[in-house]
Structure formats: C-alpha cells, structure tokens
Amino acid sequence: MxxxxxxxxxxxxxxxxxxxxxxxxxxxxxxxxxxxxxLIGQAMPYGxxxxxxxxxxxxxxxxxGLAGGLAVGSRWALxxxxxxxxxxxxxxxxxxxGPTVDAFRPDNPYGLLALIVGRGFHTVVxxxxxxxxxxxxxxxxxxxxxNSSRVRSLIGHLPLALLAxxxxxxxxxxxxxxxxxxxxxxxxxxxxxxxxxxxxxxxGGHEQALMIRAYSPDLPVLLYxxxxxxxxxxxxxxxLLADLxxxxxxxAWDQRGTGKSYSALHPAETLTLAQAVADTIELxxxxxxxxxxxxxxxxGESWGSTLGVLAVQQRPDLYHAWIGSxxxxxxxxxxRRLYADVLALAKETGDTDLVEQMRAYGEPPYADIPxxxxxxxxQYERLAPPYTPPQAYIERGMAANLGPYGIMGSExxxxxxxxxxxxxxxxxxxxxxxxxGIDFRQDVARLEVPVYILDGSAExxxxxxxxxxxxxxxxxxxxxxxTFEAGGHSVVFEQFEAFDRxxxxxxxxxxxPGY
Numbered sequence: 271m272x273x274x275x276x277x278x279x280x281x282x283x284x285x286x287x288x289x290x291x292x293x294x295x296x297x298x299x300x301x302x303x304x305x306x307x308x309l310i311g312q313a314m315p316y317g318x319x320x321x322x323x324x325x326x327x328x329x330x331x332x333x334x335g336l337a338g339g340l341a342v343g344s345r346w347a348l349x350x351x352x353x354x355x356x357x358x359x360x361x362x363x364x365x366x367x368g369p370t371v372d373a374f375r376p377d378n379p380y381g382l383l384a385l386i387v388g389r390g391f392h393t394v395v396x397x398x399x400x401x402x403x404x405x406x407x408x409x410x411x412x413x414x415x416x417n418s419s420r421v422r423s424l425i426g427h428l429p430l431a432l433l434a435x436x437x438x439x440x441x442x443x444x445x446x447x448x449x450x451x452x453x454x455x456x457x458x459x460x461x462x463x464x465x466x467x468x469x470x471x472x473x474g475g476h477e478q479a480l481m482i483r484a485y486s487p488d489l490p491v492l493l494y495x496x497x498x499x500x501x502x503x504x505x506x507x508x509x510l511l512a513d514l515x516x517x518x519x520x521x522a523w524d525q526r527g528t529g530k531s532y533s534a535l536h537p538a539e540t541l542t543l544a545q546a547v548a549d550t551i552e553l554x555x556x557x558x559x560x561x562x563x564x565x566x567x568x569x570g571e572s573w574g575s576t577l578g579v580l581a582v583q584q585r586p587d588l589y590h591a592w593i594g595s596x597x598x599x600x601x602x603x604x605x606r607r608l609y610a611d612v613l614a615l616a617k618e619t620g621d622t623d624l625v626e627q628m629r630a631y632g633e634p635p636y637a638d639i640p641x642x643x644x645x646x647x648x649q650y651e652r653l654a655p656p657y658t659p660p661q662a663y664i665e666r667g668m669a670a671n672l673g674p675y676g677i678m679g680s681e682x683x684x685x686x687x688x689x690x691x692x693x694x695x696x697x698x699x700x701x702x703x704x705x706x707g708i709d710f711r712q713d714v715a716r717l718e719v720p721v722y723i724l725d726g727s728a729e730x731x732x733x734x735x736x737x738x739x740x741x742x743x744x745x746x747x748x749x750x751x752x753t754f755e756a757g758g759h760s761v762v763f764e765q766f767e768a769f770d771r772x773x774x775x776x777x778x779x780x781x782x783p784g785y
Contacts, residue, residue, distance in 0.1 A: 299341035303355035303400075306334045310396070311362025316371060316692070317392035319533035324444045324685050327392070328399045328437070331355075335403020343411055347404045352397045359392075368538065368696040369640065380644040380695060387691040395444075399437050405430040448530070448683040450481055450508060453515060461485055465519065468504075468530075468681060471556060474549040479530030481681060483508060484519035490567065490590070490782050491557050492518040495525070495550070497572030497596065497760075499705075500697035502529025502690045505679020509670040510663070510763045513770040517778065519561055523553060525577075527697035530682065532689035535696060543580075543704040550581040554588050565590045567777070571762055572596040576705060579714055586718035590781045595724040595762035599736040600709035601702070605634035605646075607732035612649050624649075635706045640698050650730065657728035660756050663764045711736070716745040720781050723750070724769065726757025733759065748780070 310327060318324045338351035363371045370388025375381025409430060453464035460466075465484045470477045481504045492514065496503035507522040514520050526549060527535035535541065557566055568589050570578030575594040582592045598604070609628065616624035627645060636642040672679050675694060677687040723741055725734070741751055752772060754765050762769050778785045 295341040299338050302334045302337040303351045304358045307355040307358025311359040315366040327396045331396045331399035332403040335400035336407050339404035339407025378641040391688045402433050444684045476534035479524040481522040483515050489519050492567040493521045495570040495574030495578050499573045499701035500694040504681040505672045505676035510766045528693035529690045530686050532693045538700045547580045569593040591720040593722045596759040597737040599740045601705040604732045655728045659764050710740045721746045721749040724761035725753040726761045728758045
C-alpha cells in the first residue's frame with residue numbers, strides 16, 4: 271500500500287514537471303518571435319535598409335526559428351513562429367506611412383512593386399532564415415527519435431539543405447560591397463591623382479551618400495541633383511556624364527530617402543521641402559570647403575531642377591551658374607494638364623477603362639499619391655511627340671547594362687538595389703505633395719546667377735510649355751536655352767555629348783574665373 275502511494279506521488283510529481291516544462295516551451299515558442307518582431311519593427315519600421323540590418327535580421331530570424339522549433343517540437347512551428355513574428359512587426363508599423371508598408375494595392379503596378387521591395391524583401395531576409403532555424407531544430411529533435419534508413423534520412427534533409435544554401439547565398443550576396451569603377455585613361459589604367467569614390471557624409475543630421483568622380487580634384491565642382499522625387503541616378507550619371515569628368519569634379523548625390531540614402535527617410539515627417547533645400551546648401555558648402563572652391567555649378571534633372579532653382583534662389587552667392595534639364599516650373603499645373611491630356615487620349619482611342627479610372631481619380635492634386643501618378647506616367651510614351659534618341663545615348667546605355675532604374679549598377683550593393691526602388695516610391699510619396707504650391711512663374715521671377723536650360727522638343731507639352739514660359743520671363747545676369755530635336759525629358763543624359771561641348775565651349779568660359 272505504501273509502495274502504491276509512493277508510485278502515485280512520483281507520477282503526480284512527474285506530471286507537474288512535464289506540465290511546467292510544456293508551459294515554458296509554449297512561452298518560448300510565443301515570446302521569442304513576438305519580441306523579435308516588436309524590436310525589429312521598432313528599430314526598422316521600413317524593414318532592413320542597410321547591409322548591417324539585413325545581417326542582423328537574418329541572424330535574429332535563425333535564432334528565433336531555432337528557439338521556436340525546439341520549443342514546439344513539431345512542424346506546426348513552421349507556421350506558428352513566422353506568423354507570430356510577422357504580426358508583431360506589422361503592429362509596430364501601424365503608425366508608419368508609405369506605400370511599402372501600407373496595405374497592398376493590387377489595382378496599380380506601383381502597388382505590386384511596393385509589396386515586392388517592401389514586405390517581400392523583408393520576408394525573404396527575415397523569414398527564410400527563421401524557417402531554416404525551425405528546420406534545424408526539428409532535425410535535432412528527430413536525432414533522439416526512431417532510427418530511419420540512411421536513404422530516407424538523406425531525402426528528408428534535402429529541402430533543409432537547399433534552404434540552408436539559399437540563406438547562406440543571400441548572406442554572401444548581401445556582403446558584396448558596392449563600388450564605382452576607377453577613372454581610366456586611354457590605356458585602360460587608372461589615372462594617377464583621379465577621384466572615383468562612394469562616400470557617406472552627414473547632411474542635415476542624416477548620413478547621405480555621394481559619388482565623386484574626376485580626373486583631378488583641382489577641377490571646378492559640379493553637383494548633380496537627380497529627379498523623382500526619389501530617383502537615384504548614381505549609375506546613370508557615372509555612365510552618361512563620364513565625359514564631364516575631364517573638366518569637372520562631378521558629384522552625384524543620393525538625396526535623403528533615395529537609393530544609398532534610403533535609410534535616412536525615417537522619420538519621414540521631418541523630410542520637408544525646406545529641409546531638402548537646406549541639405550542642398552549644406553552639401554554645397556561641404557564641397558566648396560573640401561575642394562577649395564568659392565562657388566560650384568548646380569545641375570538639376572526634373573525634380574532636381576525644382577530643388578536646384580530653390581537653392582540657387584536662396585543662396586546665389588554659392589553658385590557659378592544654374593543648369594536645368596527637364597526643367598520643372600509648376601508640378602500642380604503640369605499634373606492638371608497631364609490629367610486633361612490623358613483623359614483626352616483615352617477618349618480618342620476608345621479606352622473606356624482608362625477614362626473611368628482617370629475620372630475616378632479626379633483632377634489633381636491627387637489624394638492617393640503615388641497611385642494616380644503611376645497611372646499617368648504609364649501613358650507618357652503615348653503622349654510624347656515621336657522622336658529618336660541619339661545613337662550614342664542608346665549605345666552607351668545598352669553597353670552599361672544598368673537595368674531598370676539603374677539597379678544593376680555596381681554603385682549599389684544588394685540591399686541598396688532594393689532601396690533604389692523603395693526610395694522611388696516612398697520618398698516620392700512624402701515629398702511630392704509638398705511641391706503643389708510651387709509655381710516659378712510667380713515665385714522665381716529672377717535668379718542672380720547665369721542660367722542655362724537644356725530643352726527637348728519631344729518633351730511632354732504639359733512640362734515644356736511651362737518651362738518655356740518661365741524662361742521667357744525670367745530675369746538673370748545672362749540666360750541661354752539649348753533646344754534639341756532628339757531630346758525628351760532627360761536631355762542632359764540623352765544629349766550628353768552635346769552638353770559636354772556646351773559646358774566646355776560656353777558655360778566654363780562664360781562663368782568660371784580664369785578659365
């Protein structure tokens with residue numbers, strides 16, 4: 271009788287221990303992915319945006335997967351652990367705005383792109399290592415179970431081995447650094463004393479990326495402002511503005527929230543138009559001091575032409591001249607005219623779906639940026655006058671093989687290639703609404719520096735007519751406009767050979783002291 275009571279007591283104690291163990295395991299299975307998700311969501315609301323963050327997310331995912339897999343001890347962990355983690359990350363994003371973190375929009379091409387480069391990229395670098403961790407944990411647990419044949423064991427581990435290969439390959443790719451090729455001479459060898467660098471500098475309290483290229487640091491400095499808002503042009507400017515490096519220190523800048531500077535987007539509410547202008551002036555002063563120049567040249571493309579004019583208007587004493595390509599004057603008026611042009615085109619061609627879509631959007635300014643803008647942009651080729659770009663532009667662009675938006679350029683590492691696309695969407699969404707009150711025809715009647723405008727006759731009339739009107743009424747110490755039949759919006763790229771001649775034969779002799 272005493273023996274029976276003793277056995278019963280031992281069984282109850284064992285049951286209590288097992289019950290406590292089960293509770294601890296359940297807590298580990300739930301808390302590890304939830305806590306990791308909350309921390310990552312807090313620290314990286316837009317997902318990992320740097321190589322260090324990608325590696326941190328991958329390591330965290332692997333460890334969380336291991337802990338969760340060992341705690342659950344079944345294949346349910348493959349679903350439970352990632353699901354809890356993703357839900358926790360999304361909770362921390364509830365107050366963060368931007369297409370890459372907002373609800374999926376399948377009705378628009380930008381919606382799919384935002385999903386892929388936002389949540390899609392984060393899922394790949396975070397969840398795949400987590401699944402690998404769960405798989406490793408289950409494999410470890412099975413080692414103490416029933417023995418199976420060697421063949422069955424090998425077959426069973428093939429998916430895990432494949433997943434491990436993918437995760438390791440992803441980590442290796444993430445570690446490959448970005449670079450910009452050296453400046454080379456006719457012999458193909460690097461030019462002694464030349465500059466070809468990718469750098470990070472603090473501008474406006476945020477680390478931002480520069481590409482600097484020149485045959486000599488003693489040349490006058492030209493700062494290139496890319497379009498968008500949100501476009502990164504490092505690779506394009508390296509290829510298509512290469513000839514300028516004979517005569518200028520050419521500086522291409524990934525503005526805050528774009529490309530290699532995408533991680534500086536957060537907090538997005540501090541990214542204002544006034545701050546963007548202040549950043550441009552701060553960078554200008556940095557370049558003046560670094561290269562010992564009293565003034566520099568400012569070249570802007572599209573949105574960069576808006577930013578550049580505002581910077582020159584505010585601080586004309588810092589610039590030798592203003593050079594505008596794809597010159598913007600009033601985004602609101604341009605959008606209004608484009609809306610009317612797209613609607614008229616849709617009616618002419620019997621495209622009833624497009625008519626209904628444009629009417630549903632209503633006249634700009636659009637409330638649902640960037641999705642109506644993406645629809646309008648998809649019609650640019652149909653709206654623009656037909657023209658053939660210069661053969662040199664086609665050949666150089668194709669030889670460089672930069673891919674869409676230049677993401678195949680060596681100037682971007684793995685995560686930065688994704689950031690080029692993220693910045694194009696998110697930075698545009700933050701900045702573009704702030705441009706709706708600008709109209710240079712009223713706001714910028716005079717600039718205190720020489721002005722050079724590159725005009726493409728195949729530019730959309732909604733842009734070009736405003737640029738010509740503004741230029742006609744603009745007062746400046748001197749002003750010139752160069753019109754190209756084989757030119758559209760990105761004239762400085764399309765007509766890079768002609769611009770190089772203009773810079774050498776007119777701009778430098780007319781504006782650079784002692785040239």
